[in-house]
Amino acid sequence: MIFLLAIAIGSLFAGAVYLILRRSVAKLILGLMLLSHAVNLLIFTMGDGGVRRGALPIVDYYTGEVMPNTTDPLVQALILTAIVISFGITAFIMALAYRATQAMKTDDLDDMANTDRL
Amino acid sequence: MLLSMVLFAFAMAPLGLLARREPRALVGWGLALLPFAIFVLLCTQIGTVVNQGPIVETLRWVPTMGLELRFTLDGLSLLFALIITGIGTLIVGYAGAYMEKDIGLGRFLVYLFLFMGAMLGVVLAGNVLTMFVFWELTSVTSYLLIGYKHEYPDARRGAQHSLLITGFGGLALLVGLLMLGAAAKQVGVLAEQAYNLDAIIAAGRQIVATDLYGPAMAFVFLGAFTKSAQFPFHFWLPGAMQAPTPASAFLHSATMVKAGVYLLARLAPGMGDTPLWNYTLVTVGGFTFAFGAFVAFRQYDIKALLAYSTLSQLGGLILMIGLGGKYGAEALVTLILAHALYKSALFMTAGIIDHETGTRDLNRLGGLRKLMPRTMVIVGIALLSQMGIPIMFGFVAKEWALKAALESDLAAPWPLLGLAAILIAAVGYIIAAWRFFKNAFLGKPHPDVLQHHVHDPKVAMLISPAVPAFLSLLLPLGLPWVSTFLSPAASAVYGHDFTFELYLYGGVNQALLFSLAAIGVGVLLATQERRLAAHRIIASVSGAKLFDRLVEGILAFATGLARTIQSGRLRTYILYTIFAYFVIVGIPFVIYGLGDVRSIQDNSPYFYEVVVVSLIPVGIIATITARSRLGAIIAVSMIGAMVALIFVLFSAADLALTQLLIEVLSTVFLLFLFSVMPSRFRNFSPAWVRWRDAVIAVAFGILMSGLVLAGATTNLFQSIAPYYLEQSVPGGKGANVVNVILVDFRSFDTLGEIVVLFVALISIFGLLRFRKQRSDVRSSGRERLTILPGEAGVLVGNGMDEGVERAAVPSSQKQEKST
Numbered sequence: 001m002i003f004l005l006a007i008a009i010g011s012l013f014a015g016a017v018y019l020i021l022r023r024s025v026a027k028l029i030l031g032l033m034l035l036s037h038a039v040n041l042l043i044f045t046m047g048d049g050g051v052r053r054g055a056l057p058i059v060d061y062y063t064g065e066v067m068p069n070t071t072d073p074l075v076q077a078l079i080l081t082a083i084v085i086s087f088g089i090t091a092f093i094m095a096l097a098y099r100a101t102q103a104m105k106t107d108d109l110d111d112m113a114n115t116d117r118l
Numbered sequence: 119m120l121l122s123m124v125l126f127a128f129a130m131a132p133l134g135l136l137a138r139r140e141p142r143a144l145v146g147w148g149l150a151l152l153p154f155a156i157f158v159l160l161c162t163q164i165g166t167v168v169n170q171g172p173i174v175e176t177l178r179w180v181p182t183m184g185l186e187l188r189f190t191l192d193g194l195s196l197l198f199a200l201i202i203t204g205i206g207t208l209i210v211g212y213a214g215a216y217m218e219k220d221i222g223l224g225r226f227l228v229y230l231f232l233f234m235g236a237m238l239g240v241v242l243a244g245n246v247l248t249m250f251v252f253w254e255l256t257s258v259t260s261y262l263l264i265g266y267k268h269e270y271p272d273a274r275r276g277a278q279h280s281l282l283i284t285g286f287g288g289l290a291l292l293v294g295l296l297m298l299g300a301a302a303k304q305v306g307v308l309a310e311q312a313y314n315l316d317a318i319i320a321a322g323r324q325i326v327a328t329d330l331y332g333p334a335m336a337f338v339f340l341g342a343f344t345k346s347a348q349f350p351f352h353f354w355l356p357g358a359m360q361a362p363t364p365a366s367a368f369l370h371s372a373t374m375v376k377a378g379v380y381l382l383a384r385l386a387p388g389m390g391d392t393p394l395w396n397y398t399l400v401t402v403g404g405f406t407f408a409f410g411a412f413v414a415f416r417q418y419d420i421k422a423l424l425a426y427s428t429l430s431q432l433g434g435l436i437l438m439i440g441l442g443g444k445y446g447a448e449a450l451v452t453l454i455l456a457h458a459l460y461k462s463a464l465f466m467t468a469g470i471i472d473h474e475t476g477t478r479d480l481n482r483l484g485g486l487r488k489l490m491p492r493t494m495v496i497v498g499i500a501l502l503s504q505m506g507i508p509i510m511f512g513f514v515a516k517e518w519a520l521k522a523a524l525e526s527d528l529a530a531p532w533p534l535l536g537l538a539a540i541l542i543a544a545v546g547y548i549i550a551a552w553r554f555f556k557n558a559f560l561g562k563p564h565p566d567v568l569q570h571h572v573h574d575p576k577v578a579m580l581i582s583p584a585v586p587a588f589l590s591l592l593l594p595l596g597l598p599w600v601s602t603f604l605s606p607a608a609s610a611v612y613g614h615d616f617t618f619e620l621y622l623y624g625g626v627n628q629a630l631l632f633s634l635a636a637i638g639v640g641v642l643l644a645t646q647e648r649r650l651a652a653h654r655i656i657a658s659v660s661g662a663k664l665f666d667r668l669v670e671g672i673l674a675f676a677t678g679l680a681r682t683i684q685s686g687r688l689r690t691y692i693l694y695t696i697f698a699y700f701v702i703v704g705i706p707f708v709i710y711g712l713g714d715v716r717s718i719q720d721n722s723p724y725f726y727e728v729v730v731v732s733l734i735p736v737g738i739i740a741t742i743t744a745r746s747r748l749g750a751i752i753a754v755s756m757i758g759a760m761v762a763l764i765f766v767l768f769s770a771a772d773l774a775l776t777q778l779l780i781e782v783l784s785t786v787f788l789l790f791l792f793s794v795m796p797s798r799f800r801n802f803s804p805a806w807v808r809w810r811d812a813v814i815a816v817a818f819g820i821l822m823s824g825l826v827l828a829g830a831t832t833n834l835f836q837s838i839a840p841y842y843l844e845q846s847v848p849g850g851k852g853a854n855v856v857n858v859i860l861v862d863f864r865s866f867d868t869l870g871e872i873v874v875l876f877v878a879l880i881s882i883f884g885l886l887r888f889r890k891q892r893s894d895v896r897s898s899g900r901e902r903l904t905i906l907p908g909e910a911g912v913l914v915g916n917g918m919d920e921g922v923e924r925a926a927v928p929s930s931q932k933q934e935k936s937t
Contacts, residue, residue, distance in 0.1 A: 001721065001723045001727060001768075002718070002826070002827065002830045003718075003723070004723050004727055004728065004731040005731070005764070005768075005826065006823040006824075006826040006827050007731060007732075007735070007823060008731045008734045008735075008760075008764065009822055009823060009826050010819040010820055010822050010823030010826070011734055011735040011738055011819055012734060012738065012757070012819075013815075013818055013819045013822040014738070014815040014816050014818060014819025014820075015735075015738035015739075015741065015742060015815070015819075016815075017692070017696065017811075017814065017815040017818050017819070018742060018811055018812055018814075018815035019741070019742065020688070020689075020692050021689050021692060021693070021811040021815070022689075022802070022803065022811075023689070023802035023803055024802060025795070026747065026750070026791075026792060026795055028688070029788075029791070030741055030750060030754055033754055033758075033784065034738065034741075034754070034757065037757060037758065037761045038822070040761070040773075041761065041764065042822070042825075042826060044764075044765075044768070044770070044773075045826050045829060045830060046829055047839070048837035048839035048840070049837075050830050051768040051769070052768065052769050053767065053768060053769065054769060055769040056769060056771070057769070057770075057772075057843075057854070057855045057856045058853050058854050058855065059843055059846050059847055059853050059855060060847075060853065061847065061852075061853035063847075064844075064846070064847030064848055066840070066843045066844060070843055071769040071770070072837065072839040073839060073842055073843065073846075073855035073856045073858075073859055074838065074839050074842055074859060076770050076772060076773055076856045077856050077859035077860050077864060077867075078867075079770075079773055080772060080773060080776055080856065080860060081860070081867050081868065081870075081871045083773070083776050083777055083780055084776070084780070084871050084875065085871055085874050085875070087780045087783065087784065088875040088877075088878035088879075089874075089878065090784060090787075091783075091787060091878055091882060092878040092881050092882055094787050094788070094791045095881070095882040095885045095886060096885060097791065097795075098791055098794060098795075098885075098886075099885045099886075101794070101795050102794070107795050108802055109687065109688060109689070110687065110802070
């Protein structure tokens with residue numbers, strides 16, 4: 001199944017890079033969203049013992065005992081933080097793109113680069 | 119006491135502003151009492167230093183870095199400090215008279231006092247880093263002084279040259295000094311003592327044996343040669359003559375340019391006496407000595423003539439350090455004193471001539487002997503001393519220089535080269551001096567001179583050059599006393615305590631014969647000075663112009679590079695990043711990581727996993743090829759949902775929940791955003807660019823896939839996951855380890871996350887609020903008046919998109935119906 005995840009991550013990265021290299025602001029935002037998915041999944045595969053099916057990052061509450069099929073909780077905690085932060089950044093970029101598009105009447109990044117013309 | 123002297127010099131700087139008031143000549147001499155006070159204080163220390171040795175004061179500054187405010191007053195420091203404050207006193211008084219009509223005198227004196235403090239710091243510092251700090255300060259204050267008349271382009275150019283050259287040298291010096299410190303630590307000097315000058319010199323012989331010695335000295339030489347205007351860094355010194363004459367007389371003849379000499383003399387007992395040291399200094403110093411003297415007599419501008427003879431003299435001083443030995447040390451300190459006396463007198467008289475006649479051009483002067491007889495006497499004495507005519511102090515100094523060359527311990531050709539340089543320079547000085555004297559004072563007055571009402575200046579101005587000039591004449595009478603005073607200085611350069619006796623006439627010996635021969639040839643050639651000056655012996659390529667071209671070239675290169683790299687387009691930056699990634703990560707991966715990928719073992723995937731994962735590439739292709747915005751939003755949402763499903767399938771329930779929630783929010787935002795953006799995606803880029811980007815993107819994706827596979831088989835470090843699992847209940851009182859990590863073990867991460875969200879929130883609020891403000895302004899005229907000037911830009915920006923908004927609302931409604 002690591003092969004499957006590798007394909008998913010690779011295609012997410014490829015799509016993200018292609019979209020970020022476009023001139024449209026809208027596509028740039030879509031690219032950034034894909035990029036954050038890609039990075040989250042990349043971190044996910046780096047957990048202790050790789051990815052597992054049907055395991056839980058949970059221990060016995062009463063004994064504190066670690067059960068045999070337990071997955072790495074650290075990567076999950078990191079990704080959780082990363083998801084929320086990337087959402088905050090995406091939201092900010094969206095607002096920025098919205099204002100920029102309004103002020104400059106274009107969503108072409110090349111036109112935006114030259115604000116002196118306005 | 120030494121520290122307070124330096125601090126006092128800095129503290130008196132603001133007092134310079136007093137000189138903004140009339141009568142400036144009087145205020146100038148009043149202010150001259152300040153450096154004079156330091157001078158007197160230093161004089162009281164002469165006895166202590168001569169009889170009891172150096173005075174040392176230490177104040178801890180940054181002990182962990184080996185930086186301490188350590189001040190040492192030994193013979194050499196004392197000689198320099200007395201020159202700095204003594205000449206400084208005369209210069210301040212002179213400046214008051216010289217710039218009597220200039221309101222800028224206040225500013226000028228502030229710079230001058232600051233410089234004096236910095237220069238005192240350089241010569242009194244007992245720690246190389248402290249010395250470096252003051253060293254750089256002298257460069258900066260020198261820049262301010264040269265650029266004093268900043269409305270003239272030549273002054274700005276001269277100031278820029280001097281700052282660039284000495285600043286570059288300063289950086290080199292810092293590197294050299296740090297290497298010296300490192301070498302000192304290597305040979306066992308305590309870390310906190312490593313930058314202590316005495317400690318470095320004491321460990322000198324061991325440092326010389328280390329590998330760091332060569333490079334360290336190369337950098338130190340660069341620093342010293344740039345500061346002391348040695349060939350090929352000499353050209354900034356003539357350019358520095360754009361400074362007002364008092365500054366030229368002080369900085370660019372008597373004090374600052376000797377900082378490089380001082381540094382080398384200071385290091386000589388520890389670092390000197392190696393082939394590298396001796397041969398470099400003899401070559402550079404000797405060449406500059408001869409070269410400067412020969413360029414000097416071709417000059418028409420008096421100050422330029424003096425500038426070239428100064429840099430020649432500096433070469434002579436460095437030559438003395440290079441020749442080494444007892445005589446070298448003796449000659450060095452004697453020459454320093456002699457040169458400081460006559461050269462400051464000459465510069466100040468050049469200023470007087472300029473002041474009275476309005477020109478420094480030797481072709482437009484002449485016949486001043488009747489108009490300015492007193493000035494002529496002073497110039498005459500100073501020139502005789504420079505030429506090294508018997509009974510002047512300059513003669514004694516030249517005798518000792520010749521002796522240093524004749525008695526040098528160096529291998530065969532080097533002392534002879536030194537001797538040749540000294541003789542050439544002696545001849546050159548005579549020609550230059552004669553040229554100056556004859557064209558300025560003898561012959562018939564130039565018509566321009568007669569137009570001005572030329573006369574000797576006031577005593578307030580004349581006294582300053584008179585004092586050092588007459589000292590050049592009187593010092594030979596007190597040679598025993600001068601020798602006692604100079605002996606500790608020479609000892610500091612030589613490294614062992616010894617005393618020596620200067621004398622005017624030591625019987626007929628080689629040095630005297632050489633000296634007389636040089637005078638003879640000089641006098642003979644001096645009669646031909648006009649023809650010699652016209653003869654272009656030295657190529658007329660100006661170092662300053664070459665340097666200008668170099669600086670312009672560097673600037674043009676930098677501009678071009680910045681334009682190419684900083685295109686202002688995100689795409690270009692992303693491309694740089696990706697290419698860098700290919701090189702830094704891709705190449706090592708292909709070389710070392712591919713084997714891991716081949717050896718991977720995988721259990722077969724389930725059917726539903728294949729479906730979920732294969733929907734991701736489908737979604738990506740759909741996003742890229744989407745023609746409408748809604749299509750793209752649907753495709754991206756699907757990808758997000760699939761990612762959430764992956765989390766579900768592979769044991770990350772918390773992540774799946776969060777991902778799903780965020781995905782919904784993102785989709786809502788995207789819908790909102792795209793409703794106000796142009797309806798259809800246009801392809802801005804031409805087809806070949808899109809194909810190129812596609813190739814890059816696919817290559818990047820394949821590399822990342824490979825990395826994932828390689829990462830799955832590599833286990834370089836012990837994971838810390840078991841720690842969290844074990845400690846979750848005892849340490850965090852929770853069974854869901856992910857949650858415990860977020861709120862307990864790594865709660866600062868969560869705090870950071872909250873801060874990021876909050877900052878994003880504020881920013882988004884700010885971005886969107888602009889609209890509201892605009893409508894307020896529109897609604898009421900009174901509020902418009904209360905808008906601050908800084909907000910004007912916002913108003914303009916909003917005014918422009920009013921039309922867009924009105925047009926956009928109905929059209930976006932239409933689009934949604936159509937999609």
